[in-house]
Amino acid sequence: MTETLIKRANIIVKGLVQGVSFRAYTRRRASSLGLVGYVRNLSNGDVEIIVEGTQIQIYQFIKWLRNEGSPASDVSDVQVKWANKLENFNSFRVIF
Helix, strand or coil: CHHHCEEEEEEEEEEECCCCCHHHHHHHHHHHCCCEEEEEECCCCCEEEEEEEEHHHHHHHHHHHHHCCCCCCEEEEEEEEEECCCCCCCCEEEEC
């Protein structure tokens, strides 16, 4: 069953996503979905997320990124690239 296979997604979130607690909300949401990986700010104002979990979990997470995020954020685009190589993270964390 492909729904239970672990996948990896490399995600770039664009818009007003820095300085609005976006990383903290992202960590909480990813952890609540059982996802592992990390979130970090990029120097160009975007946020990068590397996430591993089932495809269903990741799709739920992407939907949350696009439609909710943090209350003060304004997401203009979510770019997703699926990857085959897993890092086997043991938690979801914020990288500073």
